[in-house]
Each structure stands twice: as C-alpha cells, then as structure tokens.
Amino acid sequence: MSERKQSWINRLLGRESPEARRLNQLRAELRGAGGALQQRRLRARVLELVDLADRVLDNARSSGGGDAALAQILGTLEQVAAPLSELAALEGVGLDAPQQQRIAAQFERSLDGLIDGFKAQLARSVTDRLSLLNASLEGLGELGRLEAESSPVQRYYSVAILRGQRLDISTLGDTDPFGLGLSWTVTGYDGDAPFRIVPCCIPVGEVPVQAGRFAAQAQAGGPEEDLFLFRFAVSAVPEAVERLVFALVIEKPRERRQTFAMVRDLAYRVLDPAGCELAHFRGDEAYSSQTALAAVVLYRRDGKWRIMVANEGFTDGVTGLRRAYPKGYFAPELLALG
Numbered sequence: 001m002s003e004r005k006q007s008w009i010n011r012l013l014g015r016e017s018p019e020a021r022r023l024n025q026l027r028a029e030l031r032g033a034g035g036a037l038q039q040r041r042l043r044a045r046v047l048e049l050v051d052l053a054d055r056v057l058d059n060a061r062s063s064g065g066g067d068a069a070l071a072q073i074l075g076t077l078e079q080v081a082a083p084l085s086e087l088a089a090l091e092g093v094g095l096d097a098p099q100q101q102r103i104a105a106q107f108e109r110s111l112d113g114l115i116d117g118f119k120a121q122l123a124r125s126v127t128d129r130l131s132l133l134n135a136s137l138e139g140l141g142e143l144g145r146l147e148a149e150s151s152p153v154q155r156y157y158s159v160a161i162l163r164g165q166r167l168d169i170s171t172l173g174d175t176d177p178f179g180l181g182l183s184w185t186v187t188g189y190d191g192d193a194p195f196r197i198v199p200c201c202i203p204v205g206e207v208p209v210q211a212g213r214f215a216a217q218a219q220a221g222g223p224e225e226d227l228f229l230f231r232f233a234v235s236a237v238p239e240a241v242e243r244l245v246f247a248l249v250i251e252k253p254r255e256r257r258q259t260f261a262m263v264r265d266l267a268y269r270v271l272d273p274a275g276c277e278l279a280h281f282r283g284d285e286a287y288s289s290q291t292a293l294a295a296v297v298l299y300r301r302d303g304k305w306r307i308m309v310a311n312e313g314f315t316d317g318v319t320g321l322r323r324a325y326p327k328g329y330f331a332p333e334l335l336a337l338g
Contacts, residue, residue: 023077075171076114087104158278159280161281166307168305175305182230200218211240214241234298245325249321266282294321
C-alpha cells in the first residue's frame, strides 16, 4: 500500500500521528487567520503557501518520504503562524498605516521566500523522478545510487528569518562548517572619504579573555551577492564561548560623518558547506545616527546553536557594542575602528 493511501486511511480512522494532527490544526489556523487579513494580496499569499505545502507533502508521500517532509513542512508553517497572528492583531488595533505597511511588507517578503522554496521543491521532485526513471534503464545498481542522492524530501528552499526570531540551526540542514554571508547597499553618501563597513565577530563568554581565543574572520566576497562571508566549524567553538555576535561597524564614523542612515538593503544568509542558501533575512529598516549594528547573534541553548537576527543599532559605535555585551572580547583592531 502506498504511503499516500495509508495516510488517507489513518486520517479516516483517527490514527494520525501527533505531527500530522498538528499540521492539520496549523492548516486551519493559517487559513482562518490569513483569510481574515485586510490586505487582499497578503491574504492570497498565505493561502497559496498552505496549498503548496499540501502539494509538497502529497508528492513526498507518493515517493515514500512523507515523514521527513512532514517534519520540514510543520517547522516551516510554525514559523509563519506567530507573525501572522501578530499582524492580524495589529490590524485589529488600528495601527498607523505607514507602520502597518512596513510590517506587512516584511512579512510578505518572508512568505515569498517560502513560497518560492516550495515551488522549487515541487519542480525538483519532478526532475528527480525523471532522472530515476532514466537511470532505471541502466540497471538497478545505478538506480539505487541515484535514489540515495536525489531524495525528493531534501530541503530545496531557503527559510525566511524574521527579525527577533530564534531558530535552531540544526533544523536548517548541514551547518558545520557554518556559513554566514552579509551584504548591504550604501546610498545617499556623496562625500570624498571612503565609506567602509567592517564586519566582525565578537565572542561572548563568562571570561572574555578565554572567549577571545576563538576568532572568526570575515572574508571579502562570497557566493552570489554576499559582500563578506564568515565560515567556521561550530563544533570547534570552545565551551567558554556562550554566543557569537556578528556586528557591522562603520570605520571612523565621526571623522567621516557617516552613519547607517546611508545604508539600505541589509541582508544575511545562512549557507551550507557547499555555499547553498539555507536561510535568509532581507531587511528594510531605516536607520538614522547609528554607527554600529549587532546584526546576527549565534548562541547556545540546551546544547544546540540557535540564530537570531538582532539588527540592534548603536549611535556610539564600538562603545555601544561594548556596553551591550560586557562579557564580549573586543579585539584591538575592532577597538581601533573609532
């Protein structure tokens, strides 16, 4: 009996797993909350996401990979449920139009990333099936090899991360070594002095000097659009390090009269060892007099590494970062940025 038919029978007889019941509950919640949104386009995108999730799961079940796909889809929809409820609540209290539009636009971009990912996963699963069909003509040995390499329930999409959201990086895929790509656009600056933003990693621990024995250096350039890339083995991070703060600091901001008001399109990407994107954040926040940002925080919790986009700004540069992270180790070259 196929996995798809067995799933239908289990549902009919009330024998569904807790994960399957939770997914059905999430479907109903998202359809209800999404259908109640005032913005027609956003309402349609939420419903489209749920429909695509159903199709991805159905395809995976027909290929015998329903359990793995169920876990991935459940995690994805869980990420959407909370911000969707918050957005619906904000509409209900009559938030001012510009602020509501900004929040809705960020949520829609996150939805777009998830929708594109589900579409890519559907397209890839079809390609995989055709490849396996062709390979079957060449012998069972070759077919078995391709089945292992071309499982249709692998992650073929990038998870959209919202600001303030906390995410266990082990749920994203292979993240050791961990890769973090950063990019931005400088606009509105026409001065003669160079505009240099320095990415840095600040290790934080109970004993800063011990935490400082770990160093992750940013390399200029990276896969696709990244301006800088951090790459290191999370398994090699010493126990003395409680968290890693990835910051962006403007060099000599007072002397050159430069701030993050002149910076747009901040974007961060979590990458696997091959450089493929596992998760992304694309922000549209507008800053004013800030000269340093605590952009991304990687921290330990219950033996696992979690990631959070902070984007916390400081008007006094490195001084502000030191105030926010008193247990952080600040290398001399970072202190010299001014």
